[in-house]
Amino acid sequence: MTTTDWVPVEIAAGAKRRMLRAGESLFRTGDPVHGIFAIESGRIQMLRYDIQGRPLVLYTGIQGDLFAEAALFAETYHCDAVAVADATVRIFSKSALLSLFARDPAAAQKFTALIAHELITARSRLELLNIRSAHERVLRHLGLAAGADGRTVKLPGTLKETAEDLGLTPEAFYRVLADLEKRGQIERKDDLIKLLDTT
Amino acid sequence: MTTTDWVPVEIAAGAKRRMLRAGESLFRTGDPVHGIFAIESGRIQMLRYDIQGRPLVLYTGIQGDLFAEAALFAETYHCDAVAVADATVRIFSKSALLSLFARDPAAAQKFTALIAHELITARSRLELLNIRSAHERVLRHLGLAAGADGRTVKLPGTLKETAEDLGLTPEAFYRVLADLEKRGQIERKDDLIKLLDTT
DNA sequence: CGAGTGATTGACTTAGATCAATGACCGTGG
DNA sequence: CCACGGTCATTGATCTAAGTCAATCACTCG
Numbered sequence: 161m162t163t164t165d166w167v168p169v170e171i172a173a174g175a176k177r178r179m180l181r182a183g184e185s186l187f188r189t190g191d192p193v194h195g196i197f198a199i200e201s202g203r204i205q206m207l208r209y210d211i212q213g214r215p216l217v218l219y220t221g222i223q224g225d226l227f228a229e230a231a232l233f234a235e236t237y238h239c240d241a242v243a244v245a246d247a248t249v250r251i252f253s254k255s256a257l258l259s260l261f262a263r264d265p266a267a268a269q270k271f272t273a274l275i276a277h278e279l280i281t282a283r284s285r286l287e288l289l290n291i292r293s294a295h296e297r298v299l300r301h302l303g304l305a306a307g308a309d310g311r312t313v314k315l316p317g318t319l320k321e322t323a324e325d326l327g328l329t330p331e332a333f334y335r336v337l338a339d340l341e342k343r344g345q346i347e348r349k350d351d352l353i354k355l356l357d358t359t
Numbered sequence: 360m361t362t363t364d365w366v367p368v369e370i371a372a373g374a375k376r377r378m379l380r381a382g383e384s385l386f387r388t389g390d391p392v393h394g395i396f397a398i399e400s401g402r403i404q405m406l407r408y409d410i411q412g413r414p415l416v417l418y419t420g421i422q423g424d425l426f427a428e429a430a431l432f433a434e435t436y437h438c439d440a441v442a443v444a445d446a447t448v449r450i451f452s453k454s455a456l457l458s459l460f461a462r463d464p465a466a467a468q469k470f471t472a473l474i475a476h477e478l479i480t481a482r483s484r485l486e487l488l489n490i491r492s493a494h495e496r497v498l499r500h501l502g503l504a505a506g507a508d509g510r511t512v513k514l515p516g517t518l519k520e521t522a523e524d525l526g527l528t529p530e531a532f533y534r535v536l537a538d539l540e541k542r543g544q545i546e547r548k549d550d551l552i553k554l555l556d557t558t
Numbered sequence: 559c560g561a562g563t564g565a566t567t568g569a570c571t572t573a574g575a576t577c578a579a580t581g582a583c584c585g586t587g588g
Numbered sequence: 589c590c591a592c593g594g595t596c597a598t599t600g601a602t603c604t605a606a607g608t609c610a611a612t613c614a615c616t617c618g
Binding site: 208210211212214216217218219220229230232233261262265268269271272273275276277278279280282283284285286287289290292300303304306309310311324327355357358 | 407409410411413415416417418419428429431432460461464467468470471472474475476477478479481482483484485486488489491499502503505508509510523526554556557
């Protein structure tokens with residue numbers, strides 16, 4: 161989600177691109193804010209460090225994710241961002257965005273709507289992760305991810321990645337899928353999953 | 360967090376209050392959007408139903424939480440909201456907010472900043488819940504929740520509630536705390552927890 | 559003074575993590 | 589064109605961390 165079609169052309173045009181190699185840092189806590197970022201490829205983590213120096217991961221963003229949105233409203237970054245895999249990002253200048261928003265309320269509203277939507281997504285994933293049973297968790301996830309017909313889900317990326325999203329090991333996820341299929345609760349064809357009625 | 364000090368007085372003044380009894384519904388999918396809500400007391404859940412009619416919890420809000428923010432940008436609600444315990448909410452009218460934002464970019468920005476901040480919080484809780492070990496999870500949580508000194512955490516609410524937040528059973532949480540204390544990694548005094556150096 | 563709830567700890571069980579092995583698939587370089 | 593190395597998908601065997609059930613104590617509230 162969060163492809164960057166929310167950005168008005170005028171900003172998109174001026175957006176620079178930056179490539180990072182695995183381990184390279186994009187910004188650090190205290191750096192003055194230059195802008196916010198969209199991940200075009202790779203994987204970026206936001207980190208804080210606790211008092212003992214242990215890293216606390218705040219967010220792991222992948223392809224298509226927008227991040228550091230809150231930096232728009234701060235002078236300096238409040239965490240570090242490092243590439244955990246080779247990555248490229250687009251940079252949307254803070255000043256350009258803010259002045260756009262000030263001048264064009266509709267654009268501002270579009271941005272707010274986008275963030276509000278991401279918040280919904282994040283919150284529903286939180287509820288999902290609080291479900292203890294792997295079976296339930298997978299079923300609910302499929303229910304949420306189901307398309308318009310409410311039955312068909314096309315899994316994005318690899319199963320391994322989906323497993324990760326669900327807070328499961330890949331093995332556990334494979335087993336749950338296999339089991340659901342055996343029980344006739346789902347049908348699988350490649351990366352398509354169909355939910356069946358269990359009455 | 361998210362106490363309602365973000366609302367400009369003019370809106371706060373006009374905000375109605377509504378009391379709900381456990382099980383009572385605040386709005387349903389498809390209802391026209393009247394406004395967004397702040398929970399003054401109690402507990403409210405947002406729900407969707409999957410095609411088999413099973414409820415999918417999207418969010419559980421408690422005292423102080425703002426919710427249905429995204430409804431500002433929609434004509435109708437996209438989920439149900441029901442009180443899971445007796446609750447009172449304040450209602451901020453959609454039209455009043457939108458016209459405020461259109462006329463006062465600074466207010467709009469404050470709102471966006473608030474949501475962006477909530478997004479950060481939600482995302483960092485997601486990372487937390489993806490940590491499998493209860494020990495690690497609790498330690499990281501304490502690290503994140505630590506106050507300015509980076510060492511002292513005052514637990515809000517009951518331990519049981521915190522356990523719930525962390526995706527742990529109360530028992531598991533008690534045990535982890537007891538264990539951390541025994542190992543000298545934390546110190547507890549009532550609802551204050553102090554992180555100690557483990558070097 | 560009970561009734562209700564949170565905090566705590568013990569005993570037991572199990573779901574899911576971990577470790578391991580195999581097959582399918584894909585790109586790459588000789 | 590094919591062998592080889594890498595990754596994903598899958599399944600089996602095993603182990604343990606955390607859930608579940610249960611009992612006790614402390615507290616608060618009417």
